[in-house]
Amino acid sequence: MEPLIIKETEDTPEIIFNPEDETFKISKISVPEDAYEFYEPVISWLKNYSNNPNEETIIEFDLEYVNTASSKQLIQVILALEEVAKNADVVARWYYEEIDEDMQSLGERYAKLVDVKFEFIEI
Amino acid sequence: MFDDNLFDKAFNLFSRVEKQDFEYVYRGYFTHNITKKILVLADSNIQKSVERSTIQKRIYYIMVEGLQNITRHQDDLENKADKYPGIFAIQKRKERYYVTTGNLVLNAKIPELKKKISKINSLEKDELKKFHKEVLRAGVISNKGGAGLGLIEMSRKSGNKLVASFELVNEEYSYFYLQTQIPTTKKEKLDSDVQDLKLRKSLISIKKLHLSLIIENIILYFNGFFNQGNLLSLLAIIKGRMNMSITTIRLSNVMVEMIQNIIKHGAERSEEISGAPGVFFLRQKDNSDFTLTSGNYVNEKDAANLRENLTFINEKSDNEISEYYDKILLDIELGDSKKSGLGLSDLRIKSGKKLEYSFHEMGNGNYFYILQTTVVNLKK
Numbered sequence: 001m002e003p004l005i006i007k008e009t010e011d012t013p014e015i016i017f018n019p020e021d022e023t024f025k026i027s028k029i030s031v032p033e034d035a036y037e038f039y040e041p042v043i044s045w046l047k048n049y050s051n052n053p054n055e056e057t058i059i060e061f062d063l064e065y066v067n068t069a070s071s072k073q074l075i076q077v078i079l080a081l082e083e084v085a086k087n088a089d090v091v092a093r094w095y096y097e098e099i100d101e102d103m104q105s106l107g108e109r110y111a112k113l114v115d116v117k118f119e120f121i122e123i
Numbered sequence: 124m125f126d127d128n129l130f131d132k133a134f135n136l137f138s139r140v141e142k143q144d145f146e147y148v149y150r151g152y153f154t155h156n157i158t159k160k161i162l163v164l165a166d167s168n169i170q171k172s173v174e175r176s177t178i179q180k181r182i183y184y185i186m187v188e189g190l191q192n193i194t195r196h197q198d199d200l201e202n203k204a205d206k207y208p209g210i211f212a213i214q215k216r217k218e219r220y221y222v223t224t225g226n227l228v229l230n231a232k233i234p235e236l237k238k239k240i241s242k243i244n245s246l247e248k249d250e251l252k253k254f255h256k257e258v259l260r261a262g263v264i265s266n267k268g269g270a271g272l273g274l275i276e277m278s279r280k281s282g283n284k285l286v287a288s289f290e291l292v293n294e295e296y297s298y299f300y301l302q303t304q305i306p307t308t309k310k311e312k313l314d315s316d317v318q319d320l321k322l323r324k325s326l327i328s329i330k331k332l333h334l335s336l337i338i339e340n341i342i343l344y345f346n347g348f349f350n351q352g353n354l355l356s357l358l359a360i361i362k363g364r365m366n367m368s369i370t371t372i373r374l375s376n377v378m379v380e381m382i383q384n385i386i387k388h389g390a391e392r393s394e395e396i397s398g399a400p401g402v403f404f405l406r407q408k409d410n411s412d413f414t415l416t417s418g419n420y421v422n423e424k425d426a427a428n429l430r431e432n433l434t435f436i437n438e439k440s441d442n443e444i445s446e447y448y449d450k451i452l453l454d455i456e457l458g459d460s461k462k463s464g465l466g467l468s469d470l471r472i473k474s475g476k477k478l479e480y481s482f483h484e485m486g487n488g489n490y491f492y493i494l495q496t497t498v499v500n501l502k503k
Contacts, residue, residue, distance in 0.1 A: 010355050031358075031379050033351050033386060065358075067379050068465045075452050099369045102376050102473065113449055 001052065004045045012038050013063060017045060024059035026077070030070040039073035046080035053088040057081070062095040063103065071106060078114045085116055093119045132339060133493050134483055136332070137346065137402045137418050148212045148329075150336050150344035153197060153226070156363050158190045160356040164345070165213055167352055178307050181280050182220055185303050186213070188273040188280075189224040192301065195273075196228050200296070207292065208342055210333045214325055220305040221325045225333050228299040233289055236299065239271040244284045251279055274301075281305045286322045290330065298333070302326045336404075343405040349385045349419070350398035357382065357403070373498050374405070374413055377473055380466045381417040381494060387466075388429065388492070389419040413498040418491060426482055426490040432464040437477045444471055470496050 003018035013030045016023050032038050059081060066074065084090050094107035104120065111118035147165050151157075165186055193209050209226030228236070246254055255275050278285050286302040304322055336344055345357060361375050382403060389399025401419030421429065439447060448468045471478055474496040483491040 011351060031354075031383075033383065065375065065379065067383060068469045069383070071469075072452060072465060076455075097367075097372075099367065100372050101369055102373060109449065109452070113453060 001049060004042065006042070015042055017042075017049070019049065019054050019057075022054060022056075022058070024057055025062065026060070026074075027062040029065045030063055030074075031065050031067040032070065035067070035069035035073045039070070039077060043073070043076050043080050046077065047083065050080065050083040050087065053084045056089040056091075057084055058091045058093060060093045060095065061107070066103070066106060075110060075113065078110050078116055081116050082114050091117050091119055093121055095121050095123055098122050132335070133402070133404075133416050133418050133495075134481075134491060136335060136404075137491070147347040148210065148332065148344065149346075150210045150333065151208050151342060151360065153190065153193045153209055153211075154363065155194055157360050158194055160359050160363075161190060161211060162186060164347070164353055164356045165211075167348075167350070178220075178305065182213075182222065182305055184280050185222050185277050185305065188277045189222055189301065189303070192273055193224055193226040196226055196232075196299070199229055199232070200227055207296070207298075207337075209298075210329065210336070212329050212332075214329070216321070216325065218306055218308045219321075220307060221302055221322070222305070223300065223302045223326065223329045225298050225300040225329065227292065227296050228289075230291075230295060230297055233297060233299070236287070239274055240285055240287045243271065243274055243278050248279075248282075251275065255279065277301075277303050286326055288326060288330070300326060300330060302329075339406060340408045341404045341406050344402075345404070346402045347400070348398035349382055349389060349401050349403070351386065353398065354379065354382045354386070368501070370413070370498060370501050373473055374415070377415055377470060377496055377498055378403070378405075380470050381415055381496065384466055384494065385417055385419040388421050388425050407500070410500060412500050414495060415498065416493065416495045418493045420485065421482075421490050421492045423488040423490070426492060429480075429492060430482065432467055433478055433480050436464060436467050436471050439471075441472075441475070444468055448472060470494075474498060 001019050003020065004015060005018070006012075006015040008014035008028045011029060011031045011033075013026050013028045016025045018024070026042075030038075061074075078092065081090050081092065092110075094104075094111075096103040096107065104122075107118065107120060110116075149161055149164065153161070162183070166183060190211065193211070197209075207227045209224065211225075212221075212223045214221040214223070243251065243254075255272070258272055258275065274285060281303045283304050283306075286304075288300045290298040290300070292298060302322060302325065304325075343357075343360070345353075347353070358375060358379065361371065361378065385399055385401045385403070389401055399419055401417065403417045404415075406414040406416070436444060436447075448465070451465050451468065467478065476497050479495040481493045483493075485491050
């Protein structure tokens with residue numbers, strides 16, 4: 001499957017989904033006005049990937065800011081991972097700064113709502 | 124606790140600024156990095172409203188000099204500038220732009236500043252050019268570059284005299300206000316007395332505004348057009364200034380939601396500049412909690428929706444609101460629609476308090492909507 005690489009901008013994150021070298025990462029900042037438009041190709045890539053995933057997928061979420069519009073789309077990303085998890089092992093690694101309670105609690109909220117294994121890593 | 128008084132003040136601040144045709148007002152910290160962001164903010168506000176690019180460049184140039192003046196003086200003040208944030212304003216009245224800076228200076232520096240300014244103002248165009256060369260050649264530039272070159276340039280580029288004014292703060296410091304005016308057309312020059320009077324009127328309105336911001340302990344204030352680019356600049360200002368802490372992170376998060384709320388709901392009032400006019404400010408008295416206030420126009424339909432959402436969200440307990448948040452997160456139907464109330468629920472959760480708000484009827488089916496949240500200062 002073709003990897004999905006999206007470069008970061010001032011208000012959207014960097015996306016690296018590369019099954020071949022087993023890298024799955026969403027990082028930096030996510031505060032776009034139109035989060036739907038940004039995440040739509042990300043979600044459809046994952047939906048495709050769920051048809052033929054790697055045996056194990058470790059996806060890293062290493063975000064600095066997330067606006068609510070993005071949080072609404074990120075849950076769709078994680079729901080797509082739930083599909084992947086039906087046929088393979090999936091771990092979502094959620095990174096947060098020690099002082100960033102808000103980022104921590106967003107990850108915990110997702111972990112509670114979706115059937116995907118989460119690991120929390122304090123930076 | 125519902126602070127009606129503050130709402131009135133927020134509303135007054137905004138309408139004062141609107142009436143005076145301010146295009147942009149910023150009060151807050153000034154550092155070299157922040158200055159860059161302020162320039163981007165200001166430039167995006169004037170860009171589309173000025174057609175002639177030479178004038179736009181001139182305004183830009185004057186803004187750069189003015190802002191550099193602020194940071195230069197700030198260097199003398201050690202940390203005092205934090206306690207007394209300066210002000211930067213752009214005002215457009217009829218065919219003229221006014222660029223005004225107000226910042227803290229040491230009283231000891233005032234005589235020298237006055238001398239430089241009156242020297243510059245005493246010179247005619249050609250003499251000023253000559254003086255500029257002299258200063259450049261003499262190279263008597265102090266280590267801070269304070270030979271008055273910036274002031275000379277501001278006067279030359281604007282083609283007008285500089286207006287300066289000082290307000291005593293205490294034994295050591297004063298606020299130094301400096302105003303430049305830039306005509307946008309080549310119409311015959313106003314006679315200098317009329318010109319002078321207009322300038323002084325404009326300067327007085329900015330000084331009054333600055334005073335209200337000082338009295339209200341408003342440490343960061345932005346009044347102008349809100350769009351995504353401006354949000355990112357303001358975010359960088361907060362990030363660049365304050366030490367990283369849970370309070371700063373939360374302030375940033377709350378600010379993003381409030382300003383995107385303005386961008387999303389704010390009624391546009393101008394075809395020239397993209398974005399919704401509004402006001403955003405951050406208030407902190409001594410070391411207490413932070414109050415964030417946003418104000419913008421909304422149409423009747425949005426006002427009704429917002430009221431409904433706000434009432435609904437405020438009626439819920441902390442647990443209930445968290446459950447409601449989960450529900451909207453998972454609800455695809457509600458998507459990105461304005462009605463979901465996800466942003467407002469998020470504000471309610473992060474501030475841990477009920478949201479305070481008010482709507483002022485403005486006529487023509489428009490309302491001025493003020494929203495206020497609190498972020499607890501955990502460093503107290």
